[in-house]
Each structure stands twice: as C-alpha cells, then as structure tokens.
Amino acid sequence: xxxxxxxxxxxxxxxxxxxxxxxxxxxxxxxxxxxxxxxxxxxxxxxxxxxxxxxxxxxxxxxxxxxxxxxxxxxxxxxxxxxxxxxxxxxxxxxxxxxxxxxxxxxxxxxxxxxxxxxxxxxxxxxxxxxxxxxxxxxxxxxxxxxxxxxxxxxxxxxxxxxxxxxxxxxxxxxxxxxxxxxxxxxxxxxxxxxxxxxxxxxxxxxxxxxxxxxxxxxxx
Amino acid sequence: xxxxxxxxxxxxxxxxxxxxxxxxxxxxxxxxxxxxxxxxxxxxxxxxxxxxxxxxxxxxxxxxxxxxxxxxxxxxxxxxxxxxxxxxxxxxxxxxxxxxxxxxxxxxxxxxxxxxxxxxxxxxxxxxxxxxxxxxxxxxxxxxxxxxxxxxxxxxxxxxxxxxxxxxxxxxxxxxxxxxxxxxxxxxxxxxxxxxxxxxxxxxxxxxxxxxxxxxxxxxx
DNA sequence: CTTCATTTATGACTATAGTCAGTTTATATC
DNA sequence: GATATAAACTGACTATAGTCATAAATGAAG
Numbered sequence: 204x205x206x207x208x209x210x211x212x213x214x215x216x217x218x219x220x221x222x223x224x225x226x227x228x229x230x231x232x233x234x235x236x237x238x239x240x241x242x243x244x245x246x247x248x249x250x251x252x253x254x255x256x257x258x259x260x261x262x263x264x265x266x267x268x269x270x271x272x273x274x275x276x277x278x279x280x281x282x283x284x285x286x287x288x289x290x291x292x293x294x295x296x297x298x299x300x301x302x303x304x305x306x307x308x309x310x311x312x313x314x315x316x317x318x319x320x321x322x323x324x325x326x327x328x329x330x331x332x333x334x335x336x337x338x339x340x341x342x343x344x345x346x347x348x349x350x351x352x353x354x355x356x357x358x359x360x361x362x363x364x365x366x367x368x369x370x371x372x373x374x375x376x377x378x379x380x381x382x383x384x385x386x387x388x389x390x391x392x393x394x395x396x397x398x399x400x401x402x403x404x405x406x407x408x409x410x411x412x413x414x415x416x417x418x419x420x421x422x423x424x
Numbered sequence: 425x426x427x428x429x430x431x432x433x434x435x436x437x438x439x440x441x442x443x444x445x446x447x448x449x450x451x452x453x454x455x456x457x458x459x460x461x462x463x464x465x466x467x468x469x470x471x472x473x474x475x476x477x478x479x480x481x482x483x484x485x486x487x488x489x490x491x492x493x494x495x496x497x498x499x500x501x502x503x504x505x506x507x508x509x510x511x512x513x514x515x516x517x518x519x520x521x522x523x524x525x526x527x528x529x530x531x532x533x534x535x536x537x538x539x540x541x542x543x544x545x546x547x548x549x550x551x552x553x554x555x556x557x558x559x560x561x562x563x564x565x566x567x568x569x570x571x572x573x574x575x576x577x578x579x580x581x582x583x584x585x586x587x588x589x590x591x592x593x594x595x596x597x598x599x600x601x602x603x604x605x606x607x608x609x610x611x612x613x614x615x616x617x618x619x620x621x622x623x624x625x626x627x628x629x630x631x632x633x634x635x636x637x638x639x640x641x642x643x644x645x
Numbered sequence: 646c647t648t649c650a651t652t653t654a655t656g657a658c659t660a661t662a663g664t665c666a667g668t669t670t671a672t673a674t675c
Numbered sequence: 676g677a678t679a680t681a682a683a684c685t686g687a688c689t690a691t692a693g694t695c696a697t698a699a700a701t702g703a704a705g
Contacts, residue, residue, distance in 0.1 A: 230652070230701060237653095259692060269655040274693060332561060339617065340557040378639050386639050389610040396560065418599050418607050422643015451671055451682070458683095480662060490685040495663060 240266040241276050246287045254284070254333050278345045281337045285346045288334055293353055295323040300360040309368050310420050314413050316360070317391040321398065321408065328399045335396070358384045375423050383419065390415040461487040462497050467508045475505070475554050499566045502558045506567045509555055514574055516544040521581040530589050531641050535634050537581070538612040542619065542629065549620045556617070579605045596644050604640065611636040 227235070244265035248257040259280055263273045277283040299319035303312045324331035338350055361384035368374040394415060398408035448456070465486035469478040480501055484494045498504040520540035524533045545552035559571055582605035589595040615636060619629035 228702080233700090234653080258690085270692090271656065271694075272654050275653070278693095280692065336557065336561040339560070340553060377642070379635075382635055383639055385614065386607075386611055386636055389614040390607060393606065393610040393613070414600075414603055415607055418604055419640055419643065421598070422640065449672080454671090455683080479660085491662090491687095492664075492685050493683080496683070499663095501662065 237266070237268060237272070238276055241268070241273065241283075242287050245283045249284070249287065249330055250327060254280075254330055279342050281333070281342045282345050284330075284334045284337050285341075285349050289346075289349050289353055292320075292323065292334075293356055296320055296353075296357050296360065300364075303364070305367070309364065309373060310413065310417060312364060313361075313387060313416050313420070314409060316364075317395075317412060317416075318409055320357075320391070321395050321405075324395075324399065325405070328401070332396075332399050335392075335399075339392075357388060361387055373424070374420075378423065383423070386419055387416055390419070458487070458489060458493070459497055462489070462494065462504075463508050466504045470505070470508065470551055471548060475501075475551055500563050502554070502563045503566045505551075505555050505558050506562075506570050510567075510570050510574055513541075513544065513555075514577055517541055517574075517578050517581065521585075524585070526588070530585065530594060531634065531638060533585060534582075534608060534637050534641070535630060537585075538616075538633060538637075539630055541578075541612070542616050542626075545616070545620065546626070549622070553617075553620050556613075556620075560613075578609060582608055594645070595641075599644065604644070607640055608637055611640070 241262065245257075245262050248262055248265060251257075259273055260270055262283070263270045266273070273283075277286050296316075296319075299316045302319075303315060307315075324334075338353070341347060341350060358381060362380040365374060365380035365383050369376040369380065391412060394408060394412045397403065397411075398405070403411065462483065466478075466483050469483055469486060472478075480494055481491055483504070484491045487494070494504075498507050517537075517540075520537045523540075524536060528536075545555075559574070562568060562571060579602060583601040586595060586601035586604050590597040590601065612633060615629060615633045618624065618632075619626070624632065
C-alpha cells in the first residue's frame with residue numbers, strides 16, 4: 204500500500220539535498236499523518252465505546268477528516284481493526300516468543316506463548332472477538348497481506364520451537380514442524396474463542412488449552 | 425396465501441376432541457407455516473443471489489410477511505442462516521457418520537466424515553464462509569442453542585469413533601475422546617477455511633487435512 | 646508564476662438492517 | 676356472541692456503513 208516513490212525527476216540540486224534530510228514527499232507525509240490520526244482516533248474510540256457503538260462518522264471527526272476519506276484508508280469499518288491492531292498483535296506474539304526460556308518443557312513454552320497472546324485480548328473481549336472474526340473471515344478481499352503476515356509470523360515462531368525440540372530429540376521428527384504448528388494454533392484459536400465467549404475463567408482456559416496441546420505434543424514425543 | 429379454515433368454531437366437547445387429534449393451536453400452526461415460508465424464501469434467495477445480494481425486504485416479500493415480522497423469527501440477517509441451514513448441516517454430518525465402515529482405518533474414516541461435511545459447502549463457498557462465520561462468531565447472543573446442538577452432535581460423533589478405536593486397542597486410551605475430537609475438528613475447520621478462501625483444490629484440501637489429522641492420530645496410536 | 650495532470654479529500658447521498666408504536670388476530674371467559 | 680387479554684404482525688421510520696461526483700491539493704514542467 205505505502206509506496207515510497209523516491210526521487211523521481213528532480214531539477215534542483217538543493218531539492219535533492221533537502222530530500223536527503225526529509226526524503227518523503229509532502230504528499231506522502233500528509234498521508235502518513237492522516238493515517239496515524241485515523242489509527243489513533245479509531246483505537247481510542249473502539250477501546251472507549253466499543254466497536255459497535257463507535258460510528259465511522261465519529262472516527263472521521265476525531266481524526267479530522269471527511270467521512271469519505273476514512274474509506275480511502277480502510278475498506279470497511281472492520282478493516283480498520285486490522286489497521287489499528289495488527290502491529291500490536293504482532294508485537295505481542297513476537298515478545299512472547301522472545302521471552303521463552305529454552306530450558307522449559309516444550310508444552311510449558313507453548314502454553315506461555317498462547318497465554319500471552321490471549322492475555323493481550325483480556326481487557327476487551329468484545330473487541331477481541333470482532334478482531335479475530337475479521338482475521339479469520341476478512342470482510343471483502345482486504346488486508347489479506349497483513350493478515351497473512353501476522354499468521355505467518357506466529358506459525359514461523361511455533362515451527363522454530365518445534366524444530367529446536369526435534370533437533371534436541373525431544374520431539375519425533377516425523378512430521379513437518381509447520382504443519383504441527385498449524386495444529387497447535389488451531390487448538391489455541393478454538394479454545395480462546397470459547398474463553399472469549401465467557402464460558403470459562405482464564406485458568407480454566409489455560410488448563411483446557413494445555414490438555415489440547417498435550418494431545419498433540421505427547422503423541423509426538 | 426391460502427388459509428385452511430378447518431375446525432373454525434366447535435362446541436366445547438367437539439373442540440377438545442379435535443384438539444386431541446390436532447393438538448396445535450391455530451396460532452402455533454400459523455407460526456409454523458410462516459416460519460416455513462421464511463425459511464424457504466431465505467434459502468432460495470440466498471442460494472440464487474447470494475447472501476449479501478439478498479435484502480431482508482426481499483425475503484419478507486417472498487415469504488409474504490412484513491419486514492418487521494421477519495425479525496420476530498430471526499434476530500438478524502445472519503441469524504437466518506442458522507435457521508435455514510442448521511438442520512441440513514446436522515443431517516449431512518449425521519449421514520456422514522452413518523455411512524462409515526467400521527473396518528476402515530480410523531484416519532480414513534475421519535477424512536471421509538470431514539470430506540462429506542466440506543463437500544456439502546462446495547456448491548456455494550461464499551455462503552459457506554458466512555455461515556461458518558456465524559457459527560463461530562454468532563452475531564448477538566443468537567441461536568446459541570442451535571449452534572451448540574450442532575457442534576455437540578459433531579463432537580459426539582467423533583468421540584464415538586475414537587472411543588471405539590480405543591476399545592479396539594487401536595488408539596491409546598490416555599486422552600479423553602471428547603478433547604481429541606475437539607482437536608480434530610479444529611484441524612478440519614481451519615483447513616476448510618483455507619479451502620473456502622480458494623487457496624487449494626479439493627484434493628489439496630483433503631491431503632492437507634489428512635496430514636493434519638495424522639499428526640494427532642498417529643501420535644496416539 | 647502558470648498550466649496541466651494526478652492524487653487525495655470531501656460530504657451529500659444511497660441502500661438497507663433493524664426498531665417500535667400502533668394495529669390486527671387469536672384465545673379464554675362469561 | 677361479546678368482551679378482555681395476550682400474542683403476533685406491520686410498515687413507516689431511524690441509524691449508519693459505504694459510494695460517488697465534484698473539488699482541492701500537490702507536483703512536474705516550462
């Protein structure tokens with residue numbers, strides 16, 4: 204989406220010099236600023252009032268843009284969610300992986316990662332539900348790249364853990380780590396969904412998730 | 425719409441006797457008929473024009489009721505999907521289980537069941553996506569009972585398969601069949617989602633699903 | 646600075662899901 | 676059959692996501 208069309212055809216040398224210091228065009232800068240304002244306005248309103256209770260008009264007003272403009276930056280209201288929360292989710296996942304201690308049992312490490320990812324959604328479950336719905340069922344054909352990137356990062360992280368475990372002989376090397384990662388993630392996802400629906404406490408969720416993960420991991424030992 | 429004006433006014437005794445044979449009130453009968461008309465109208469329009477392209481007004485008109493009435497029978501447009509397709513999906517699943525041959529390998533049986541369930545959605549992938557979205561993320565607090573019933577039936581069917589396998593010594597009895605069933609289903613669900621997104625052919629989907637299921641099943645052998 | 650082309654912004658407008666105050670219909674009771 | 680109560684129905688109405696024709700801003704080039 205964000206092209207940087209740098210230094211096309213410049214006439215003045217001074218111009219080029221100025222671009223060294225400030226290499227984005229005014230246009231690009233405006234766009235980024237507007238985008239940032241939209242993201243901030245949307246985040247604040249979604250967290251303050253909830254997704255359904257926030258109107259696109261309110262977001263546009265808070266970001267100080269026209270209603271139509273909003274839809275140049277996001278294809279739909281749901282799409283805004285990805286725009287707003289993708290980086291945050293990605294970072295949560297990456298941080299969770301980074302914090303793992305390699306000497307912990309594999310199952311513990313997995314539970315820790317998923318637990319961290321789930322905890323990130325603890326504060327606002329309704330928002331989380333809609334966000335996850337959008338990730339699994341993207342409304343139009345939109346922001347597929349962002350979603351794929353997020354999922355890829357998670358799968359890669361999990362697969363790395365599994366590869367390490369296989370190398371250490373803790374896990375049978377019979378299966379492709381990536382496929383196993385996908386299995387584990389789908390366990391997490393379903394359990395989290397039920398947790399978000401309010402069926403369980405956080406502890407019950409963690410227990411249940413551990414049991415589900417154990418079925419896969421234990422079998423591959 | 426054609427009314428059948430049977431048993432309009434009866435004397436007390438005759439009335440009671442008639443009610444023995446036909447124990448539903450006129451009210452209840454009207455409701456059922458209306459409900460049936462709504463279901464049929466919605467099914468036809470959804471399949472003909474697609475979910476997004478069908479308006480609630482069209483459905484109401486086709487069912488010969490007022491717009492407001494529609495929402496006495498379904499809480500939302502999405503809710504209609506469950507109303508319309510739940511029985512069908514339940515039957516597809518049950519039939520798939522019934523057709524299994526106990527002497528086939530467990531993994532084959534699982535693939536067959538899931539394949540049958542997925543095939544049911546093959547004709548109309550877009551509709552399937554929205555339907556599955558509604559099942560996993562019911563819009564309001566909507567039709568939760570129906571959804572739970574459907575999921576329970578599937579889990580029970582899978583768990584029965586696994587219990588049989590455990591009894592036959594094919595599968596280690598270490599884990600709760602229900603939990604294993606949930607694992608397998610979540611594999612199916614995620615793979616089907618990607619298939620519906622158009623990433624794979626049906627064959628690729630089946631292969632991939634088999635691989636995912638094998639990770640769990642193999643480990644428990 | 647002026648012109649022209651391209652990108653970006655705008656808000657009046659449209660389409661439609663869902664609501665609600667008022668109406669009709671069914672049933673129970675006399 | 677008349678009346679009262681409750682259940683079911685209705686369509687005009689509201690709220691709002693998303694569109695689109697038009698306008699403004701930006702940048703390139705002379």
